[in-house]
Amino acid sequence: MNIEQIFSDIEKQDPEVYNRVDTRRDSMREFARIGGKIALTALPLALGGIFKKAYGQTPDTVTHVLNFALVLEHLESQFYNTGVSTPGLIKDASALQGYKIIQQHEKEHVDFLSATITALGGIPQKSPVFDFTAGGTFPTVFSDYETFLAVSQTFEDTGVRAYKGQAPNLKMNDTVLTAALQIHSVEARHASYVRSLRSSYYNDEKIRPWITGASTAGIGSSVAGNYAGEDNTVQLGINIVGIDGFNISVEDASEAFDEPLTTAQVLALIQPFIVS
Numbered sequence: 001m002n003i004e005q006i007f008s009d010i011e012k013q014d015p016e017v018y019n020r021v022d023t024r025r026d027s028m029r030e031f032a033r034i035g036g037k038i039a040l041t042a043l044p045l046a047l048g049g050i051f052k053k054a055y056g057q058t059p060d061t062v063t064h065v066l067n068f069a070l071v072l073e074h075l076e077s078q079f080y081n082t083g084v085s086t087p088g089l090i091k092d093a094s095a096l097q098g099y100k101i102i103q104q105h106e107k108e109h110v111d112f113l114s115a116t117i118t119a120l121g122g123i124p125q126k127s128p129v130f131d132f133t134a135g136g137t138f139p140t141v142f143s144d145y146e147t148f149l150a151v152s153q154t155f156e157d158t159g160v161r162a163y164k165g166q167a168p169n170l171k172m173n174d175t176v177l178t179a180a181l182q183i184h185s186v187e188a189r190h191a192s193y194v195r196s197l198r199s200s201y202y203n204d205e206k207i208r209p210w211i212t213g214a215s216t217a218g219i220g221s222s223v224a225g226n227y228a229g230e231d232n233t234v235q236l237g238i239n240i241v242g243i244d245g246f247n248i249s250v251e252d253a254s255e256a257f258d259e260p261l262t263t264a265q266v267l268a269l270i271q272p273f274i275v276s
Helices: 003-013 017-021 025-037 043-055 060-085 093-119 145-170 174-202 221-227 250-255 263-273
Strands: none
Touching (some): 060 093
16 A cells, blocks of 8 residues: 555545644655555554544444454454465465465455554454354365365455445545455455466366356355355446447356445355354
C-alpha cells in the first residue's frame, strides 16, 4: 500500500485534507512523502489516528465489516498454518512453496485487519475455534492432499465473493475500501493459483483458474452452496450472453464476473467449520 498515493487520491476529493489534519501543511506533506517506507503493520495505526482527527469517528459499519473479514482471515490463516506444517501432506516442493506464500499473506491480512480495527477505535474479533473437517464432512483434510486442495479452493473462492459483497459497505471510507479491495485482489490470485494446482494434479483442463457457472470444479455437492449463484449472466439488468451479436456463451458470461455473497450467506457457509 502506498500512503503517498492514498493522500494524493484523498486530496483530489478534499483539497483541504492537510488543513483538516494539521495546519502545518508542510509537515503533513512530508509525512505523505516518506509514508511509502512505513511498515505495513504500522500503517493502520498511522492512518487511523490521522483520519479520525480529520473526519471524526469511524462509522460502526466499517469496523463491523473489517471484523467480519477478520474472521475469514483467521479461518484461512489457521488452515494454512496447519496444512503447511503437516509433514508429507504437500509433497510437491513447488506447491509447498506456493502455499507458504499464501500462508504468509493470510497472516499479514490478519495482522493488518487487527491493527486497522484497533486504530479506528474498534475491538478486533478474536479467532473462533475451528474444525477444518467441518463436522466430519472433510475427515481427511490434513491427511489427504486432494481433500486439502478441495477445501483450499473452496475457502479462496468464497473469500473472493465475500470481499466483493462487503465492498459497498465501505464506500464511506475510501482508504479502508482501497485496502479491502487490495486484499480482495490477493485472495483472487490465491484462488487462481489453487485452481491451477488442482488442474495440474488431476491433469484436467476443465478445472480453470476461474469459476465457470455454478460448477464446484469436481469437488461435489458438499460445497455446492459456495458456488450457488455464480451461473448468473445478467449484469446491471443486461444479459451479456451474445450481447451486441458477439459470440459470448453462457459459460463465458458466467466466468466474467464473481458474484458477491452477503454476510449472512458467508456466515452460513463457514459455520460448519466453527466450533465456538
